[in-house]
Amino acid sequence: MSAPRLLLYCRAGFEKECAQEITATAAAAGVRGFVKGRPDSGFAIFQAHDDDMGVELGKRIEFRRLVFPRQLVRTGELLALAEGDRVSPISAAARSLGSRFAGLRIEMPDTNDGKSLSALAKPLTPHLEKALAKEGVVFDDDRATERLHVFFVGGLACHVGVSTIGNSSDWPMGIARLRMPSGSPSRSTLKLAEAIMQFLDEKERAQRLAPGMTAIDLGASPGGWTWQLVQRGLMVIAVDNGAMDPALLETGQVKHRRDDGFHYRPAEPVDWMVCDMVESPARIARLASQWIAQGWCAETIFNLKLPMKKRWEEVERCRGIVDEALGGGGYYLRIKHLYHDREEVTAYLARRRRELN
Template sequence: MPAQTLAARPGHWLWTCRAGFEPHLYEELEWAGANPRLLGEALVESEDVPSPPPAFARAGYRVVTSLTGRTPEETAEEAARAVMALPGRGPRVVQAFTPDTPRGNTLTAPAEALEAAVRARLPSERLLDDAQRAREAGALLVGLCVAPDGVTVVGAVPAREALSLAAGGRRRMKRAGESPSRAAMKLEEALDGLAFEPGRGDVCVDLGAAPGGWTQRLVARGARVIAVDPAKLMPELAANRRVQHVQESAFSYAPEEPVDWLFCDMAWRPLEVAQLLAKWGRKGWVRHLVANIKLPMKDKNPVLLRVRHTLREEGGWEGLTVRQLYHDRDEVTVTAHRMK
């Protein structure tokens, strides 16, 4: 890790990640031939965008310019000029963020001030305030990364190609008071990134459901849930008419008929979980998949390669995404679908 934050180079890509996962993101980009460079805590640069996108990246922006040694006024002026010079006539979503680290979080106030100053210098008709509408509006996401050591990076990415619509990929979900665990927030963030989500009339299977964090959020959406776990659910869920509790192992359970969604958040060995999810895809038991896969302390990238291969080649899952989301820790969230 460099002693001080390095400025990202224009034309390259700036990636944000969870603090402590820079080596894993760097290795992932290196394996993809993207020529990465560590910039500082939670920040990695690369020359190219790999395919598939890096699992350990929360967000990625093509660098427009890096500003160092400027006053706040000068930084705002130069950043605004850079945004105005971006190609395309569509709307812009301007978002300032800091690296998700102790040092980065001390810069929240300057980042908010920079965002306000840049927005004030741009024509209001070119700005889109609702980031959640950015994809349908064909907007450009503009990221203003305010980093330690006086480094500010201006980057941009079309919203339809963005890993996340949240500034810097930090999609904070509110923890509902009745939710039993952090698991509910992981699910909410995973569903937030999908084009559609389970709703009224959908049948969902929740493998490893107890105590019921994911089942609870699915029922709140109007879905019917088959909760599979030998352990007990929360009493209010066990009594819910739209919850069927099957008290058996997730590895031995088979649905009586195909279902709409498969959810899985089990603290189990990742390759065994991947093989289980592949079985559901191969047998045509379900159309949509959302799963959380725990990672080992070491060799995370080799395990992820095997997980991807298992789901694609053995399970036939399509549209596979593997991402470490904001609410994930030593884990990744997987989404995929099967054609009829």
């Protein structure tokens, strides 16, 4: 079995955006194909017209550049399973994809249907592990470059595929499950926590979100994003006409400015600007670009609230705005539909030229 198709996991309701994005990405790489993505199914599949081109695309595509997919798995045809023996066809398909994997993921769409499938799939795991071992498949090899995924889409149907370590999500089902910290004044805190994990690696987090660094939080009330920065020892100016959590102000690390986030300017350059204001995405993209262009901050993370329709087009429009503002000088932009994002995406923007690694 070869793996010419791309299986993309996403939040239910965003299959269309996944389809638009993967079609555009493939077309830019010279690959034509079509997408199967049933509304609210929680996944989409790109199939190139030509299998070899599909395999090639799977090798070249960069997961980090994709906005809407949570996970990227290269797979073959849908596997039909028999009631009495689900395990044998899966282990045979796995064997045809390789013999050494860095992990085994038994997964399903993040939907209500998916939840009921997990009751079926979980008990299958030990049987599958045994069958794979019998086939000579190693699925816990730390030096292997691919993970094995079994993605159930029905009781008797699954996709068997692989993801590449470093070019896919490390999280099971592509979902960053984070526990709500008890001290945070709002659940929004999880968005910034996830964004930081998504956009910065461990070393970058330690270097660039270090104690004593400075940040501005635009649209900060009641303070979930500020709380994340305070936890990391940053000094924060929280800009919002709304109230801030008094406990945050008592830390001595937060100054509250009751001001309009579009008019506020820092007295001196800061390390970070973060922004969670509920405003039109284009206006926020323009503002973030201005902060970077003017050197008011070195890096920024901002949330773009998307319209119900034309979400993909809106993301593209925001990309265009950033490019227009910063294209001449070089910039680094990444946009992701985070697990903790709903009708929104989160972006990271910095002035420096940085290669995707």
